[in-house]
Amino acid sequence: MGVGRVPRETLGELLRALGQNPTQAEIADIVSSAPREVDYKTFLTILNRPDGFKPAGTPGAYYFSPLHLTLFDKEGNGFIGAGELRYVLTQLGEKMTDEEVDELLKGVQIGPDGNVNYESFVRTILSQ
Template sequence: MEKRRRWNDAAEYGPVTASLSSPSRAETKHKRSTSHPRTDLSAIRYQTCLPPKLVCASLLLRSQTKEAFALFDKKGTGTISRESLGDLLRALGQNPTQAEVAELAASAPRDIDFATFSAILNRPGGFSPAGTAEDFIRGFRVFDKEGNGYIGAGELRYVLTSLGEKLSDEEVDELMKGVQIGSDGNIDYEKFVRSILQQ
């Protein structure tokens, strides 16, 4: 109840000084009006204006980021290699282009520590959002000469390995596993896109 009251005070009075030992309402009002906050180390105090749910979500995200970083830290040195940067960003749900990764890797140290990675992850402007299924389908329609929703398997391979964010032949082989190719050698590109995005 006391914790809830403390957050209700914050909502009512704006950012307030909170302590580990919950302050009374009068003490809180006094802290707001005092221009020099108490610096006594016996009473650890902190400033906050974030609701508890947002603080918890932020801590959870940071914990997940550290966990993923540790998985990519192959040598256990607290660093990752520049070569792992793009994969780690993508593992955390970011969508950097290969050009962005190359630019970031070129300006990053050879071994990237967690603080440096956090700065990259939280850079101003972030990364390009991932395309939607409709975006990809619209892109494939350009190659659908007959307008019937199908594209040749060979043409699809060419598009994926030669245009935009180029994939390797091995990556295309992996993507095309389980894709139904018709007797005429064509692929329903809408089904293809939706199956890829569901993985």
């Protein structure tokens, strides 16, 4: 029989198990403001917070949106440097590891100038 409380460190897993898709930053915020042991009433407040249930779509559809990558397309030609793409994926937002980026870039065509067509990159990633 349980004690009617859960450790705050498990909140991210619980929210995801119940259909939410919080970012790591949102989880950090929630955990930092939650009591060490979260009771049912407090958990319901967290679960029903504004914007708690966002349409998730596919994970990659949001993360790999071409709209995000247009910010790094300095020339407006649909291409960004492979090194810049690696930087974006490993240093900004939900950070990926170098190994994860290496795996993603395996099937991506990098031009002789070192650039990647980011729309093609996104289509390739989302089709996997």
